[in-house]
Amino acid sequence: MGDRARRLRSARTDPANDAGELLQRVARGDEAAFAQLYDLLIGPVFGMVRRIVRDPAQSEEVVQEVMVELWRSAAKFSPERGSATTWAMTLAHRRAVDRVRSAQAAADRDDMVGRRDAGRPFDEVSEQVTARLEQEQVRRCLNTLTDLQRESVVLAYYGGRTYREVGELLSTPLGTIKTRLRDGLIRLRDCLGVA
């Protein structure tokens, strides 16, 4: 356990630790800390939400909701249960997915776009060096997955699809999709050194 905790800690990047500290200050109503936390998290939150929601106006709405929710529920974060960055990204992903799963929004989206993008998750090259390094590492690790694992993970995470939808899009039985998603993430976890 001690070993695992140490590995978990060392695997966390500095920004993640900063985020945890900032979030605890935010929980006490510290607006300056919130402004710093915003700078730290807005890039990934914005990029991920936009990828899922796609519509620029709606994406911005969701991003605003997410950031305000981080402020509102900062006290609910408990560091024992994981990093602050993960907590924030989990919240953001859930919000984005909730938005696109409202049926009207789902109807507005083009299934084929999601499918076409599955093969190339990163269209834009980020300007920021740290983001580019992260992108490079994730891309390399995604490439260690089998095609089906990678496509499933990308459709679910960046596409906001349920695993049932992923099964339909890839014409693959649901049991297989479940296992591919899990195996794919485990392989990704090990490659990225998350634990």
Added chain:
Amino acid sequence: MTSPDIHALTGAYALDAVAGVERADFERHLAECESCAQEVQELRETAARLALAATETPPPDLKNQVLAQIREVRQLPPDTTVVPLRRRSVAQRLTTVAAAVFFVATVGLGVVVVRQNNQLDNTRAQATQLEQILKAPDGELLTLEGSGGDTGSMKVAVSRQQDKMLLLSGDLASAPDGRDYQLWTLAGGKASSRGLLEPAHGDITYEVGDLGDADVVAITVEPDGGSPQPTGDPAMSAELPTA
């Protein structure tokens, strides 16, 4: 749901790819399975890296908007209690299902169009119908709810004496492509179809008679045209008062 298969859902769950009653079931399972919870946490840390890799520069004015907004928002207190999850029967479980497909803002009269002949002409007829049920000695107004705070609700007026109920919808979004909403009543776990619901604009309510022994009302998402028995995720449901 206690099949060993449920463990395989950790990956899908960490990616928010499990919806509806399945998600609720899995969350109950997580509360009891420490190794699953640990795995989900690690896989979420992993998924968060996918977000970091998607980093994009937001519009510059967004920050000031958010900073202005938080000044108006009161913060929540820290969690001090843990509410234990109860074990539930299948019928009870149906009452707490997620309603991601519903995007219901309020309880206001709303938007269910029914393909059969249950459409009412106008809001006045609607109100009269509602009044009739609610003025019965056992008239009750229930809320159909999905799990989670922001999933919205739907109202059901029911009277066992009159042997009928009236559904009032808020903003029921369109069913996903190739799917329909289907309404069911359950009596002792046995489901009877009560027709398809098709959302559109307008103030329309849906009346259902011959309740018989029904103890649960539920709405599921089914393949286009509906199913003889529910197969889709229950999106909303409620227990009916006993006769």
